[in-house]
Amino acid sequence: MTTPDRTEELVRAMLERRASQPMPGWLFDQTMHAIVVAPQARTSRSPWRVPPSTAGRLALVATLALLLTLLAAGALLAAGVIHLPPAPPRFPVAVAVAPSPSASVDVEPPSEVPLESATPTPLVTAKPPPKALAVDSLAVVTAAGDGLRVRSAPGTGSGSKKLSPLLPKGTRMLVVDGPVAADGMDWYEVKASDEEGLFGWVSSGRNGEQWIKQTSPKCSETLDETAPWKVPAVDFLVCYGDAPVTVRATGWQEGGLDTGEGYVFCPWTGENEYCALEPDWLATDMYFTYTDKGVPAGEGSAVVAPGADAGPGIGSPAQGVKLTLAMDAPEAAGCRVRNGRGRDVIAPEAAILACRLTFVVREMEWEPTDPLLDVPSIATVNEDGLAVWDEVGGSPTGQTLPVGSSVLVVEGPEWVGLVGWYLVAPTDAPMGSAGWIPVVGTDGERTLAPVAIDCPSGTDWAAVEALTPAERLACFGASDITADVLLTQEPVDPARGLCGDFAASTGSDRPCVALPGWLTTDSGIVATDPSRPGAGIEIRLNPWQSGNDGFPPEPTVVRVTGSFANEGSWECSLRDAVTNERLIPDAAAYIACKQVFVVNEIREGPGPTGTPVPATASP
Amino acid sequence: MQPVTVKVTEVVAPNDARDLRAARAGDPAAFEAIVATRITGAFRLAAAILGRGADPADAVQNALVAAWRELPRLRELDRFDAWFHRILVNECRMQVRRTSRSREVNAGDAVNSSWDQLDDLAQATTLDRIEVLDMLEGAFQALDPDDRAMVVMHHLQDRPLAEIAEAMHMPVGTVKWRLHEARQALQRALEAVG
Numbered sequence A: 001m002t003t004p005d006r007t008e009e010l011v012r013a014m015l016e017r018r019a020s021q022p023m024p025g026w027l028f029d030q031t032m033h034a035i036v037v038a039p040q041a042r043t044s045r046s047p048w049r050v051p052p053s054t055a056g057r058l059a060l061v062a063t064l065a066l067l068l069t070l071l072a073a074g075a076l077l078a079a080g081v082i083h084l085p086p087a088p089p090r091f092p093v094a095v096a097v098a099p100s101p102s103a104s105v106d107v108e109p110p111s112e113v114p115l116e117s118a119t120p121t122p123l124v125t126a127k128p129p130p131k132a133l134a135v136d137s138l139a140v141v142t143a144a145g146d147g148l149r150v151r152s153a154p155g156t157g158s159g160s161k162k163l164s165p166l167l168p169k170g171t172r173m174l175v176v177d178g179p180v181a182a183d184g185m186d187w188y189e190v191k192a193s194d195e196e197g198l199f200g201w202v203s204s205g206r207n208g209e210q211w212i213k214q215t216s217p218k219c220s221e222t223l224d225e226t227a228p229w230k231v232p233a234v235d236f237l238v239c240y241g242d243a244p245v246t247v248r249a250t251g252w253q254e255g256g257l258d259t260g261e262g263y264v265f266c267p268w269t270g271e272n273e274y275c276a277l278e279p280d281w282l283a284t285d286m287y288f289t290y291t292d293k294g295v296p297a298g299e300g301s302a303v304v305a306p307g308a309d310a311g312p313g314i315g316s317p318a319q320g321v322k323l324t325l326a327m328d329a330p331e332a333a334g335c336r337v338r339n340g341r342g343r344d345v346i347a348p349e350a351a352i353l354a355c356r357l358t359f360v361v362r363e364m365e366w367e368p369t370d371p372l373l374d375v376p377s378i379a380t381v382n383e384d385g386l387a388v389w390d391e392v393g394g395s396p397t398g399q400t401l402p403v404g405s406s407v408l409v410v411e412g413p414e415w416v417g418l419v420g421w422y423l424v425a426p427t428d429a430p431m432g433s434a435g436w437i438p439v440v441g442t443d444g445e446r447t448l449a450p451v452a453i454d455c456p457s458g459t460d461w462a463a464v465e466a467l468t469p470a471e472r473l474a475c476f477g478a479s480d481i482t483a484d485v486l487l488t489q490e491p492v493d494p495a496r497g498l499c500g501d502f503a504a505s506t507g508s509d510r511p512c513v514a515l516p517g518w519l520t521t522d523s524g525i526v527a528t529d530p531s532r533p534g535a536g537i538e539i540r541l542n543p544w545q546s547g548n549d550g551f552p553p554e555p556t557v558v559r560v561t562g563s564f565a566n567e568g569s570w571e572c573s574l575r576d577a578v579t580n581e582r583l584i585p586d587a588a589a590y591i592a593c594k595q596v597f598v599v600n601e602i603r604e605g606p607g608p609t610g611t612p613v614p615a616t617a618s619p
Numbered sequence B: 001m002q003p004v005t006v007k008v009t010e011v012v013a014p015n016d017a018r019d020l021r022a023a024r025a026g027d028p029a030a031f032e033a034i035v036a037t038r039i040t041g042a043f044r045l046a047a048a049i050l051g052r053g054a055d056p057a058d059a060v061q062n063a064l065v066a067a068w069r070e071l072p073r074l075r076e077l078d079r080f081d082a083w084f085h086r087i088l089v090n091e092c093r094m095q096v097r098r099t100s101r102s103r104e105v106n107a108g109d110a111v112n113s114s115w116d117q118l119d120d121l122a123q124a125t126t127l128d129r130i131e132v133l134d135m136l137e138g139a140f141q142a143l144d145p146d147d148r149a150m151v152v153m154h155h156l157q158d159r160p161l162a163e164i165a166e167a168m169h170m171p172v173g174t175v176k177w178r179l180h181e182a183r184q185a186l187q188r189a190l191e192a193v194g
Helices: A004-019 A026-037 A054-072 A233-240 A330-334 A348-356 A461-466 A469-476 A497-506 A567-571 A586-594 B017-024 B028-050 B056-073 B077-103 B107-122 B129-141 B145-156 B161-168 B172-192
Strands: A138-141 A148-151 A162-167 A172-182 A185-192 A199-203 A212-215 A245-254 A275-278 A285-292 A295-304 A321-326 A336-339 A360-366 A377-381 A386-389 A396-401 A406-416 A419-426 A435-440 A448-451 A481-489 A512-515 A525-528 A537-541 A556-563 A573-576 A597-604 A612-614
Touching: A004 B028, A004 B129, A004 B145, A004 B172, A026 B028, A026 B056, A138 A233, A148 A185, A172 A199, A172 A233, A172 A348, A185 A348, A245 A295, A330 A348, A336 A348, A377 A469, A396 A435, A406 A435, A406 A448, A406 A469, A406 A586, A406 B172, A419 A586, A461 A481, A461 A525, A497 A512, A497 A573, A497 A586, A567 A586, A567 B172, A573 A586, A586 B172, B017 B028, B017 B056, B017 B077, B028 B056, B028 B077, B028 B145, B056 B077, B077 B145, B077 B161, B129 B145, B129 B172, B145 B161, B145 B172, B161 B172
Parallel strands: A295 A360, A537 A597
Antiparallel strands: A138 A172, A138 A212, A148 A162, A148 A199, A172 A185, A185 A199, A245 A285, A245 A321, A275 A336, A285 A295, A321 A360, A377 A406, A377 A448, A386 A396, A386 A435, A406 A419, A419 A435, A481 A525, A481 A556, A512 A573, A525 A537, A556 A597, A597 A612
């Protein structure tokens, strides 16, 4: 049988062999050449993009599930709205014009408007539309046919490039500039509200035919905390301008390199072109989940203004934070997207608008971190028939835990969306019944409740002896304990150790082998309190500390330093000696091994001046 | 038996704050000094993860160029090495996936084939170390790219679990668990060859 130690040695050797292949001589020079010709840039993401990570997708799924549940419960109506002035004064909202939809019915719909006419249009100012469209108002495409063409500049001349795609009828747009008269038409600079978010110039119509008209934004007179995720971005800007709103969010996720299918270098261009946003902090999105009355309700993103994040930062994905945010940041006026040579990659007005449409957080107030449970710890089950799972989000093992039962909490939380999972084992159940438990994070329902333990000092070995193995692990975790103990070497009992415990708790007589041997088989070494001799605790000696000499052969009072939760517990496994089949889940063996006290150092006689004696054993 | 400790060339060298500041400001010469102290370790890491199936040099070059391009938005320069390490590991993972796609290899078939070979070899009376390492490498190569990266960082570089978790965008517990599973898979391979 291959031991874990040999596995470790061979794995290292194999990896070393792979790593030792010679590095090509050209690599350094060619890399530096590529670096010299590559301009530096900064990354960014578009606002309102769904987080690309699996965790983000899982969070979104969980959020949507919770949202649907909430909707079904009819509890989505918001309360506590924040009353604001009806409209920001700097961006007047024009009254919507509502012409008859049939006004252009008799007109042959243009296949693409405006069309480049073979015959130059006479330089006569076209009949103006009934009302000029106001800047920072919304318009909608009314032209039928294939759609309305967006161009890079007013007019149809060679200096005005066609942009794609065509805007279909019904597309809503934010009016940014205009009107500008060119080629017999009035042109408006717009940003489409659809997914493409096309930015450019469109004609309002020709020869009395109206291709766009003003429309009303989709928002109410009041700004409540649900608006940032319910109201489309351009509508939000039109409705509320730079008015701040305070929202509660969770799932704060720092932006960074796109580690999915590639890097996104250039903000808002849709290209992997290397460029940077100025000012750079406006390019660093943070993703989070908006909550409505504590329940996840929508995904969003925002950038944090310099100096706004003075809090302790995120402690867990479920930690709440109050954000005071607003669009239309004053700094947006200076926004530019430029390449390495300092040239604008997108039109300055497009960069400015993109920045204006970005939520900027001006104040952050982190709520206290809410660790669901300490690890390790002991907890009681709050829910009857609580299912145990084989892994996080895996499958139920079939085992259930009764309400009020006690469990040792060993690992976690592992977050799936906003739900934390913990690896637990019943403190009074047969070996092997370990598994993962989901603990709901933010809705107040907790499946486990922490249990307070009166933990003694580690130096009081008699008190440590009096604890149960689970309590010892919960009290001390992997912390070092130094205590004066009487060490006694007893004959090794093959009926003890992990295999012995398994046989005793299950009645199984299957041939058993436990790995690693030094941590799972009986050592015969018992440590008892010298002043109050009791049953003692069987300890194991860390084989990685030194050689194999120096262990006192006779009962001796020594000062030992060691800990529970040895790192080697991850190697623990209990197998059938013939078939190699697992007799208990590795997670259960892991938990059993964590409860073993492993000595790292022994000093002769009590007191700090004793001579160190290596804690040794032959693995 | 004592554990074998293999000294590896660290990818992460001590930060050179002055060079990093100058590089962030756009000075390629300063970044050259950064590259010079890290490229060997980076190549070792990439080679260990990728083996001969994909080109570790490409991964290193891509990662260094990406780091150069992205450097201006790295606010905390003292985190450069962890940040670059993450870029490099991700580049390796992407290389593995690209290679896997281009070869249209079914991962499950690869695993089974590897185990079959190991079973066959288990029948042999003796195996020299090279053959054992070859078979172990076959099993390692069949691992998920993320698992390969984690095993390399843990067993070759002795990186702390928290650092691996950061590089892999995973919770520490998940890293522990997946490392455990990967080690189990490799141990099964060794047990098959005796």
